[in-house]
Amino acid sequence: MTYRRIAEELAEHVARLARRNEALEDASALIAHDLKSILRFAIDADEPREAMQRALDLVDSILEAARADHADRSHAPVADCLQQAAADLDSLPAEIVTSVTGEFPMAPAALRLILRNLLGNAVAAGAQRIHIQARRVGDRSVLTVDNDGAAPGTTGRYATGAQLGLVLCRRLVARCGGALELEPGRASGARAVIVLSQ
Secondary structure (H helix, E strand, O other), X not given: OOHHHHHHHHHHHHHHHHHHHHHHHHHHHHHHHHHHHHHXXXXXXXXXXXXXXXXXXXXXXXXXXXXXXXXXXXXXXXHHHHHHHHHHOOOOOOEEEEEOOOEEOOOHHHHHHHHHHHHHHHHHOOOOEEEEEEEEEOOEEEEEEEEOOOOOOOHHHOXXXXXXXXXXXXXXXXHOOEEEEEEEOOOXXXXXXXXXXX
């Protein structure tokens, strides 16, 4: 084995360790972010045991997403991940309209976590209707989440939080080789767009 090849393998290993370290740092922040809202709910719940079970399930899904090797481009069934994300949030007060089939080039645990965060943000912004669409555009996979809540930058209707979850989700998508952008909706509300290259 040549010196150059050893150096390349070492650099690849260092980069993989850096990605995993960043993922674990993000996981701890996401756990704190999601648990805070669940624990607030548990304080007022008639059945706190059920809320605590939901909190444990959320921690498991976040840790699973953090452990995923994002260099491994697995594919997630979008409809299943969306159903799980909605179930994580219990009863959503918004109507979810979807036109999603097939798979998205991301680990299932990561996609579930991102969708859960986007749905939660939409509800916090007062959304009554959320539309989710997945499509291919050339060699890219695009997932859009539109909602009719408050537009980005208008924080008055957000119930809690400082968009920490969105920042961390952007970093998670970036580690998968893509981008997550939040922009004003076409008519009103907000649109989140996830773009990943194949």
